[in-house]
Amino acid sequence: MIRDELRQVLGRAVEAAQKDGELPAIAVPDILIERPSGEGHGDYASSLPLKMARSARMAPMTIAGIIAAKVELPAAVAGLEVAAPGFLNFHLASAWLGDQVDQIVAAGPDYGRVDLGGGRRVQVEFVSANPTGPLTAGNGRGAALGDSLARVLSKAGYQVQREYYVNDAGNQMDAFNGSVYARYVQRFGGAVELPENGYPGDYIQTVAEAIATSHGRQFLDVPAEEAKPMLGRLGVDLLLQQIRIDLDQLGIRFDEWFHEESLFEAGKVSAAVEHLRAAGYVLEREGATWFASSTLGDDRDNVLIRSNGVPTYFASDAAYHQNKLGERKFDKVIDIWGADHQGHVPRMKAVVEAMGFDPARLAVLIYQLVNLVRDGQVVRMGKRTGQFVTLREVLDEVGPDAVRFFMVARSPDAMMDFDLDLAKAQSDVNPVYYVQYAHARTGGILRRAENIDFGDGDVTLLIDSSELALIRKMLELPEIVADAAQALAPHPLPHYAQELATALHTFYDRCRVITEDAETTKARLKLVAACKATLAATLDLIGVGAPEQM
């Protein structure tokens, strides 16, 4: 990446100046290369002289002049200028810019790839919604975020595994089992009340109905305490099936569906507790077994095993993370949770550390919850309340591409009001269609020029301001990928996609591609092909389709 090259070039220039005594031997601050905002500030800029001024006890402009004199510019850079109050502005050479078009065409769908990961293994665990109900619109946000992040990391040279953690153990399952049982019995006219903290949602009746259809009334003859888990098991399977279908429609495939129950079956949960005990982090108090998380920065201790002998969700989660980090040995594990699990973060970090792992190997991403707005009213979401809008409804109403684009575009930190009516009303002017249209347009041009071989197109003919602007915009993709991978934040991608689409449309409006001028035609076709590849790569990272025609 040219950005890294400029960083190195500046570093060497400072070093040389220090060696020659033109600059004092102070510690050099991090060299940041940024994209200047205004016109006329070049393609890249650095404020390094400003940052050095204080400790060097020299005027920023003087430092800038010294660095500029010492710097050895790569061929890509046509000029470097010093600008008040102490910026260094780089201008890219248009010959080099044109050359990048060839590079992009050669890279094709691979364009944008950077090697940050060096093949290190990263696991992204996301969605992981309880299989006690359908996915909600809120889960859709975690789904879009997680999958896009996985795509970005993969593009950035990591070996990525996508995992869905199925919470099919614990006392919420008891509540679920009892709920399905009640609806099942009621279906056949029996009088069994929904359990006290059961699931009131209508979908439980749908599940019970489905089981009644496939299995008949056979569970009525089974003692209740045996029938409940059997019915619950069938219910979970049905719901997981639906969850897979929803995710599939969003273009999300998990490499692994990891069942919490398997940890109990293999004795991993008690093993984890014993592991913590051996490490000296377990204490018995009030009849329960506690994890001493307060000694590791959490503000309170946490129960691992209740006084009734039943392990908490936290205990199995400890075992789960031991499995991820210790047994499967991922170099990095990224958990993506909704804001309602935010309180779980400090103890999870603490338990990972207590088990002897470097806590930096675990990153927990929290995304703020989604408020669904319908008829101007916020719909409170939650499977326990039975009041929620399903992902399915949103998918049916707005379509998967718009859902993904919209969900990925928001910073995870920002709470989000998803107005269904608005999303529907806006769907025909949705930014995603604007970007997809740009891609289809490149497809249309190339189809029209099928019989023209533009392989030897001369890129030095691309000199219109809109052509150069488009090339510059395409060159940003690898930087965006690198930044997104580093920050674990894919949300700049949709914004970039829009800018790229605008650059294409502007070019299209100013420059006719297919003309009598064979040479210009070939050069521009090559530019269009490069843009098509860049758009497709960007859309792929977001997880939406890149249609050939619309």
Added chain:
RNA sequence: GCGCCGAUAGCUCAGCGGAUAGAGCGCAGCCCUGCGGAGGCUGAGGCCGAGGGUUCGAAUCCCUCUCGGCGUACCA
């Protein structure tokens, strides 16, 4: 109470230490007898929640406050 997150154009949101604060939608104009007008161009519209501080420089960092979301269980 304490902790985490948010507050930027009429609306939905980017920007999160740099040079005149951006985009989409909406609004007001303009551009088609040429490759897909689901397009392009121009304009109006901002005490960047409030107040202090740090810095050559703050929407961006620190402190206080206001409002909103979430968390603060032997729930998950």
